[in-house]
Amino acid sequence: MKREPVLRVVGKMLIPYMLVFALYVQFHGDFGPGGGFQAGVISAAAVIFYAIIFGLPAARRVMPEALVEAMVAAGALLYIAVGFAGLLLGGNYLDYFVLDTDPVAGQHRGIFWVEVGVLVTVSGVMLKIFYMFAGRQRED
Amino acid sequence: MQAFASHYTYWVTVLLLGAGLYIMIARGNLVKKLVGLSIFQTSVYLLYIAPGKLIGGTAPIVSEAYQVYSNPLPHVLILTAIVVGIATLALGLAIVVRIREAYGSIEEDEIVAADAQAGDGR
Amino acid sequence: MIAAHLPALAVVVPLAAAPLIVLVRHAGAAWALAVAAAWFSFGASLALAAQVADAGVVSYAMGNWPPPWGIEYRVDALSAFVVVLVSAIGAAVAPYALKSVAAEVPGELRYLYYAMHCLCLAGLLGMAMTGDAFNLFVFMEVASLAMYVLIALGRDRRALLASYQYLLLGTIGATFYVIGVGVLYLQTGTLNIADMAARLPAVAGGRPAPAALAFITAGMSLKLALFPLHLWLPNAYAYAPSAATAFLAATATKVSVYVLLRFHFSVFGESAVTALLPMPEILIALSIAAIVTASLVAVWQADFKRLLAYSSVAQIGYITLGIGLATRDGLTAAVVHLFNHGITKGALFLLAGGIVLRAGGARFENLRGLGRSMPLTALGITLAGLSLIGVPGTAGFISKWYLVLGAIEAGMWWLAALVVLTSLIAVVYVWRFVEAAYLSEPGEAAPRPGEAPMPMLVVSWLMVAACLWFGFDTSFTVGGASRAAQLLLGGAP
Numbered sequence: 001m002k003r004e005p006v007l008r009v010v011g012k013m014l015i016p017y018m019l020v021f022a023l024y025v026q027f028h029g030d031f032g033p034g035g036g037f038q039a040g041v042i043s044a045a046a047v048i049f050y051a052i053i054f055g056l057p058a059a060r061r062v063m064p065e066a067l068v069e070a071m072v073a074a075g076a077l078l079y080i081a082v083g084f085a086g087l088l089l090g091g092n093y094l095d096y097f098v099l100d101t102d103p104v105a106g107q108h109r110g111i112f113w114v115e116v117g118v119l120v121t122v123s124g125v126m127l128k129i130f131y132m133f134a135g136r137q138r139e140d
Numbered sequence: 141m142q143a144f145a146s147h148y149t150y151w152v153t154v155l156l157l158g159a160g161l162y163i164m165i166a167r168g169n170l171v172k173k174l175v176g177l178s179i180f181q182t183s184v185y186l187l188y189i190a191p192g193k194l195i196g197g198t199a200p201i202v203s204e205a206y207q208v209y210s211n212p213l214p215h216v217l218i219l220t221a222i223v224v225g226i227a228t229l230a231l232g233l234a235i236v237v238r239i240r241e242a243y244g245s246i247e248e249d250e251i252v253a254a255d256a257q258a259g260d261g262r
Numbered sequence: 263m264i265a266a267h268l269p270a271l272a273v274v275v276p277l278a279a280a281p282l283i284v285l286v287r288h289a290g291a292a293w294a295l296a297v298a299a300a301w302f303s304f305g306a307s308l309a310l311a312a313q314v315a316d317a318g319v320v321s322y323a324m325g326n327w328p329p330p331w332g333i334e335y336r337v338d339a340l341s342a343f344v345v346v347l348v349s350a351i352g353a354a355v356a357p358y359a360l361k362s363v364a365a366e367v368p369g370e371l372r373y374l375y376y377a378m379h380c381l382c383l384a385g386l387l388g389m390a391m392t393g394d395a396f397n398l399f400v401f402m403e404v405a406s407l408a409m410y411v412l413i414a415l416g417r418d419r420r421a422l423l424a425s426y427q428y429l430l431l432g433t434i435g436a437t438f439y440v441i442g443v444g445v446l447y448l449q450t451g452t453l454n455i456a457d458m459a460a461r462l463p464a465v466a467g468g469r470p471a472p473a474a475l476a477f478i479t480a481g482m483s484l485k486l487a488l489f490p491l492h493l494w495l496p497n498a499y500a501y502a503p504s505a506a507t508a509f510l511a512a513t514a515t516k517v518s519v520y521v522l523l524r525f526h527f528s529v530f531g532e533s534a535v536t537a538l539l540p541m542p543e544i545l546i547a548l549s550i551a552a553i554v555t556a557s558l559v560a561v562w563q564a565d566f567k568r569l570l571a572y573s574s575v576a577q578i579g580y581i582t583l584g585i586g587l588a589t590r591d592g593l594t595a596a597v598v599h600l601f602n603h604g605i606t607k608g609a610l611f612l613l614a615g616g617i618v619l620r621a622g623g624a625r626f627e628n629l630r631g632l633g634r635s636m637p638l639t640a641l642g643i644t645l646a647g648l649s650l651i652g653v654p655g656t657a658g659f660i661s662k663w664y665l666v667l668g669a670i671e672a673g674m675w676w677l678a679a680l681v682v683l684t685s686l687i688a689v690v691y692v693w694r695f696v697e698a699a700y701l702s703e704p705g706e707a708a709p710r711p712g713e714a715p716m717p718m719l720v721v722s723w724l725m726v727a728a729c730l731w732f733g734f735d736t737s738f739t740v741g742g743a744s745r746a747a748q749l750l751l752g753g754a755p
Contacts, residue, residue, distance in 0.1 A: 037219065073281035080278045083270075086325070093270035094325040129230050136237060157441075164430060177433055184437055187444050213453075217396050221440065224403045228433050231407060235414055235426045242419035255420060 004053075011053040018046035026119055030108070036115040040122025047123075048130050056134055068127045075121025082113045149190035156183035168248040170239060174232045181225045188214040188221070265309065269322040269335040269391055272306035272349065275299050277384035280377045289364075289372035296376040297356040300383060304353035307345045307387075311742075314342040321393070329393065330454035336393030340746035343597060344390040344520045347604050351512040352383040358612055358721040359505040361714075365619050366503045367415050375415055379509065382408035386517045395443045395453045398521065399436060402485070406432045409514060412506035413498050424497035431484055431494045438481030439521075445474040446529070459529045471530075472538040478525050479541065486518035488582055489552030492575045499571035504615025507567065511574055512608035516600045519581055523596070527750035532588055545586030550680065552579030557687035561694070566617070566624040569691055570610050573650060576688075577603045580681070584665055587677075592668030593747035598739050599661035602649070602732060606658055609646040609725035613639050616714025616722065629695065631704025636713050640699040642726045647692035649729040652685050657732040660740060 022043035029035035051059030086095035096110025097103040144151070160180025164173050192214035200209040236246055243251045264271065279299035283292040313320050314337055322335040329336075337345065356379065367375050385405025392398050410432070414425035447453055449470050450461040462471065480491075487495040495515075499507050526535050535541045553576050560572035581603070584596030614624050616639050621628035632640045649656035662681060669677035713719055732739050 037223070070285060073284035076281040077278065077285070080274060080281075083274060087267060087270075092323055092326045093267060093274060097326055132234065133237065136241075161434070164434070170426065173430060177430060180434070181437055184440055184444065187441060188447075191448055217453075220396075220400055224400065227407055228403070228429065231410055232426065232429050235410070235422055235429065238414070239419075239422045239426060242422055251423060255423075 007053050011049060015046050015050055018049065019043055022046065022119075022123075026115065029115055030111075036118025037122055039115075040119045040124075041126055043119070044123040044126035044130070047127055051130070051134070056131075060131075063127060065131060068124050068131065071120050071124030072128055075117040075119065075124060078117035078120065079114050082110055082117070086110070149186060153183045153187045153190075156180070156186065170236045170246040170248060171233070173248075174229060174236065177232070178225065178229055181221070181228075185218045185221060188218050265313070267322070268306045268310045268313070269320060269337055270324065272303045272310065272345070273335075273384050273388045273391060275302045275306075276352075276380040276387070280380040280384070283373055283377040283380065287373050289369065289376075292373040292376040293356075293360050293363075296359070296380050297353075299380055300349070300352040300356040303383060303387060304349040307342075307349040310337055311342040311346050313337075314339060330452050330457035333397050334393035334454060334456075335391045336456065337391055338746075339742065339749050340520065340523065340597065341390045343601065343742040343746055344517060345387055346742075347601050348383070348386045348390060348513045348517060351509060351604060351608050352379075352386075354608065354721050354725060355379070355505055355509040355512075355612070358508070358615070358718050361718050362505045362615050362619060363503060366417055366505075371415060375412065375503070375506075378408040378411045378415075379506075381405070382412065382509070382514075386513055389517050390520055393455050395446070395455055395458065396440075397453075398455075399440045399443065402436050402439070402521075405514065405517070406436065406485075409506075409510055412510070413502040415506070416501040416503050418501045420497065421501035424494070424501045428494040428498045431491075435481045435484030435491075438477045438484070440481075442474040442477030442481060442525075445470050445477065449474070455524065455529060459531070462529065463531075463534075466530075466534060466538070471534075475525075475530055475535065475538050475541070479522065479539075482518050482522040482525070483548075486515045486522065486582075487575055487578055489548055489556060489575060489579060492552070492556070492578075495575060496568055496571040499574065499611075500565060500568040504567075504611065504618050508608050508611035508615060511570070511611050512604040515574070515578055516604050519578070519585075519596070519600055523585060523593075523750060526585065527593075532751060536588075542586045542588055545582050546677070549579040549583035549586055550677075552576060553583070553680075553684045554687075557684060557691070560691045561687065563691075564625055566626065566629060566695065567611070567614055569694075570607065570614065573688065573691065574603075574607055576684075577607070577650070580661065580665060583677075583681075584668060587668045587672045587674075588751075589668050589671045590744070590747050590751060591664050591671050593750055594740065594744045595661055595664035595668050597743035597746045598664060598736075601739050601743070602657035602661045602729075605725055605728045605732065606646050606649045606656075609722060609729055610643060610650070612718070612722040612725060613642045613646070613714075616718050619714055619718070620712065626694070626698050629698040630702040632699035635704065638713055638719060638723070642723055643699070644692075644696055646726050646729050647695060649733065651688040651692055655730070655733050657729045657739070659733055660736055664740070664743075 022039045025034040025042060026036060026039035047059060047063050050062065083094040086098055087093050089098040091098035096107045098106060099109045100106035156179055160176045160183060163176025163179065167173055167176065192211040194208055194210045197208040197210040198206045200212045239251065240246050243254050245251055245254070276299040279295050283295050286292055286295065310320065318338070320337040321329065323329060324333040324335065359379065363372055363375050382405050385401045385408060388401035389398055389405065392401060410425050410429045413428060414422055443453070446458055449465045450458050452458050452461060465471070484491045499511055502510065526541070530538070556572045556575035556579065560569050560576065563569040563572060581596045581599050584592045584599065617624050617628060617632070617636065620636065649658040652658040652662035662685060665681050666678045669681065
């Protein structure tokens with residue numbers, strides 16, 4: 001589909017907004033529907049959209065496989081690290097109350113970083129699944 | 141009749157559960173079996189979500205203007221269950237892709253025949 | 263400070279090791295991380311068991327949200343026992359895996375094997391420790407998904423099909439469980455297992471409670487491979503990589519048994535289980551069917567790993583038989599057999615892994631003359647086989663002994679006789695190994711002389727030694743199991 005000028009132009013115009021929308025959903029998770037899961041899927045969808053229009057090799061240049069796999073692990077590690085931060089600050093595991101002097105602010109801070117971790121992992125996993133299926137050659 | 145009408149979500153749940161299970165048993169195509177599995181899991185989502193909704197209830201955000209809230213916990217649980225379902229489906233499809241590469245087929249009877257032909261000898 | 267957080271750490275450390283391994287990607291480093299995490303969990307579990315022995319119940323509020331609102335980790339005598347078994351097997355299999363995985367899994371996938379090993383360990387430990395019914399489901403799926411991958415990593419293409427079948431049946435089982443929990447949640451309004459148990463009697467009158475019991479029992483029976491829901495097990499065990507087989511056979515079904523025990527006795531309570539559905543009769547009938555048929559099928563297998571897999575189905579029958587008896591000795595037998603069968607089957611599959619490594623397979627042609635070419639392996643399998651039969655002086659005898667006591671206590675003499683008689687079928691299939699290994703001339707498919715690599719042999723023999731040790735010193739196994747049985751039957755711990 002690389003030769004379709006309409007798709008190329010529309011794609012180039014839409015993808016930045018898709019990514020911004022993903023960030024909006026991510027940070028709006030505190031006040032309304034949203035959060036890391038949805039934002040991760042939307043941002044992954046932007047890259048998948050790019051891959052469908054410009055081809056898998058082009059997408060692999062933007063988001064290399066190694067980076068995607070590292071994202072899968074890094075997000076989960078970030079989540080676990082937030083848990084350990086609670087431990088080190090004298091609370092229980094995954095205790096957000098102790099992350100700030102004000103327990104409510106601590107809850108905000110904890111859930112913020114956890115959602116960042118979820119965003120990174122979910123978008124990594126979605127891309128990984130896409131690459132795994134798209135990258136396999138048909139034998140016939 | 142009253143019991144039927146007021147519990148219709150349960151009937152839908154049972155229908156989805158039975159349909160999914162039936163597809164899994166009756167179809168030999170490995171991908172169709174996974175479709176059945178997804179339908180089967182969907183019935184559970186409904187089982188949890190439907191009772192969480194209170195007619196006239198709002199989102200569970202504390203405000204003086206509202207007195208009746210829907211229960212948020214089922215949604216959280218089912219969000220988790222959906223993620224688990226996606227992971228299972230993705231893994232299942234990945235295995236089916238590998239099975240197709242190894243056997244050249246995704247029909248259960250053909251795969252069983254291929255294994256029987258290759259013999260127990262390996 | 264660490265002592266107070268052991269329930270969380272024992273699960274989280276292997277859980278954190280998995281993504282670290284994916285970041286590292288190097289097979290050797292991945293192995294080192296997996297071993298470190300597994301040994302940390304083992305140490306934490308032992309310390310936790312000591313705490314439980316002192317304090318009775320250790321409760322840990324995740325995220326400092328007090329139960330029953332937050333997720334609680336609740337370790338009592340039964341969960342501590344299961345946690346020690348799972349983490350001990352995890353700690354034993356991880357060092358063993360280095361050579362075995364190097365031989366059986368392609369190079370670029372090895373780090374994933376170790377990541378999955380860690381995930382599976384974390385999931386199983388989480389299942390045993392969590393006090394939240396839905397959290398248990400999530401851990402069950404974490405462990406199961408990791409298991410499907412572990413099985414699919416097997417060399418044979420049939421491993422893929424085995425993994426696929428297990429995925430379908432395992433997901434049905436887990437979904438049944440979650441339906442049952444959902445019905446209980448709608449009835450009681452809580453997901454905390456202890457809270458659920460307290461609130462259930464008030465609402466147990468209607469039809470939902472038996473439905474929930476039936477769904478949970480059916481779901482967990484699929485997961486623990488109770489006859490006739492065992493169809494996924496033989497292929498999964500036969501075609502998975504050897505180290506994975508040993509790990510799964512010794513732990514996965516056992517943790518599912520734990521969940522069944524937890525719901526039957528802690529949530530519903532013994533009297534409710536009997537009153538709502540004829541559960542003991544169903545369990546006893548299915549267990550007898552499992553023991554007899556699976557043992558007989560095992561005798562006719564051409565592949566040693568498959569033989570052991572069918573024997574596992576039979577041995578699970580002994581465990582569920584103890585649960586069905588629901589007497590104190592019966593439950594003690596069930597819990598103690600959980601442990602004893604775990605280490606016995608673990609030892610057998612680990613040693614079989616050595617044969618697969620040397621001979622390229624574990625079919626009976628490969629076993630001929632094994633007594634001469636791999637004397638230590640053959641001797642180890644024979645000794646662990648004696649424990650499988652239940653010969654006095656081995657761990658297997660202890661569990662059979664309590665099972666017979668339990669049957670007599672329940673007034674079922676014929677059942678006691680049956681337990682003894684069916685052990686004779688186990689003699690037949692263990693004898694088939696002895697005959698092939700010691701009394702046959704080595705054939706073409708026999709292994710070249712030479713033992714399995716030293717680390718594998720040492721770990722396997724440690725497990726064999728454990729089979730013998732727990733045949734004499736029963737203070738940990740029977741002591742822990744009888745405390746757990748007392749707890750389940752509602753007595754003071």
